[in-house]
Amino acid sequence: MATAINPLLPLSPSLKHNIPSSTPWVSCRPISVSMATLANSNFTRPRRQVSASVAFNPSGKFDLSLYGDEEDSPQVEPPMPPTEGRFDVTIDNDAIRWLDLSPFHNATGITSPSSAEPKEFLERTIGFTIDYKRDDPNDPREQSEFPDIRLWFVRLDATYPWLPVLLDWRAGELARYAAMLVPHQMSMRMGVVFNPEALELFIMKKVFIVYSWLKQRGIPKPRLKTSDMARMLGFGIGDELFDLIDQHPLDSS
Numbered sequence: 001m002a003t004a005i006n007p008l009l010p011l012s013p014s015l016k017h018n019i020p021s022s023t024p025w026v027s028c029r030p031i032s033v034s035m036a037t038l039a040n041s042n043f044t045r046p047r048r049q050v051s052a053s054v055a056f057n058p059s060g061k062f063d064l065s066l067y068g069d070e071e072d073s074p075q076v077e078p079p080m081p082p083t084e085g086r087f088d089v090t091i092d093n094d095a096i097r098w099l100d101l102s103p104f105h106n107a108t109g110i111t112s113p114s115s116a117e118p119k120e121f122l123e124r125t126i127g128f129t130i131d132y133k134r135d136d137p138n139d140p141r142e143q144s145e146f147p148d149i150r151l152w153f154v155r156l157d158a159t160y161p162w163l164p165v166l167l168d169w170r171a172g173e174l175a176r177y178a179a180m181l182v183p184h185q186m187s188m189r190m191g192v193v194f195n196p197e198a199l200e201l202f203i204m205k206k207v208f209i210v211y212s213w214l215k216q217r218g219i220p221k222p223r224l225k226t227s228d229m230a231r232m233l234g235f236g237i238g239d240e241l242f243d244l245i246d247q248h249p250l251d252s253s
Contacts, residue, residue, distance in 0.1 A: 079172030083125050086168050090129040096152045104156060113160060118217050122225070125168035128176070142186055144179040153180035162213040164206050165229050174232050178202060203233050211245060 082088070089107040094100070108126060110116045130143050143149050157163060157177075167173040175192065182202045183195040207230055214222035227237045 079175075080170045082127050082171045083168045086125045086127050086171075087121070088127050088129055090131055091152065092131045093133050096132065096148050099152055099155050101156060101159065110160065116160070116162075116166075118166065118214060118219050121166040122219070125173070126163070126166050127168040127171060127173045142192075144176070144184070144192065145186065150180050153177065157181055161206070161209045165210045165214070165225060169229070169232050174229070178233060199233065200235075203230050203235050206230075207235075207237060207241070208245065211242060212250070 087108045089104050091103050095103050105111045108121070110121075130149065132143060132146070132149060157180075164174055164177055167177055178194070178199065179192045183198045184192045187193050207226055210229060211222055211226040214225055219225065223239065223242045226242075230237045
């Protein structure tokens with residue numbers, strides 16, 4: 001499944017204004033990534049700024065017709081082959097039907113949130129094979145459009161919220177994983193077209209979780225690893241955001 005990250009509209013002029021606040025705000029600035037060319041947008045915020053987001057459609061609509069002729073849009077390149085030696089999790093209809101996470105546990109050896117040691121998984125990475133038999137063989141939907149498959153990944157993500165950082169990014173697993181959790185539409189040419197506002201919330205939540213988790217586990221350069229994860233989905237994360245997190249740490253107990 002090819003995946004694209006495409007904001008559908010430039011930032012509305014009505015949203016380009018100062019918002020008074022006594023605390024720093026986050027400035028939304030898209031970056032260019034290989035998967036898609038993102039539209040430019042800027043928030044004007046008081047005090048310090050953090051570069052931490054992607055252009056999005058403030059109306060919340062993401063009709064593909066907003067792009068005009070889809071033939072003019074760049075075709076998404078297929079992902080690279082899976083990383084050799086990665087942990088491969090295979091799930092079938094039974095696991096999906098019963099929300100059974102044991103295929104993940106058996107393939108990775110991760111049986112609880114506290115049992116995961118990031119170092120090996122960061123090196124080998126994790127990927128998924130979805131062996132899902134459709135009731136109707138002619139059903140044209142992609143796997144990320146089936147509610148029962150998405151619900152399995154919702155439970156997995158709720159149990160292991162730091163999982164995105166361990167996925168096989170180069171093989172497209174991060175984008176596929178996001179498609180299970182973030183509203184999107186399918187395009188024959190562009191692949192998955194995410195709702196940009198929902199994608200923004202998803203990745204920012206993961207930045208907070210992943211950065212803190214990597215620090216707690218003593219992984220070197222947690223800022224760089226977290227930033228790389230966000231960049232894969234089109235987000236540029238500034239050091240100012242990590243500084244704010246470090247200034248106000250949370251008790252992990």
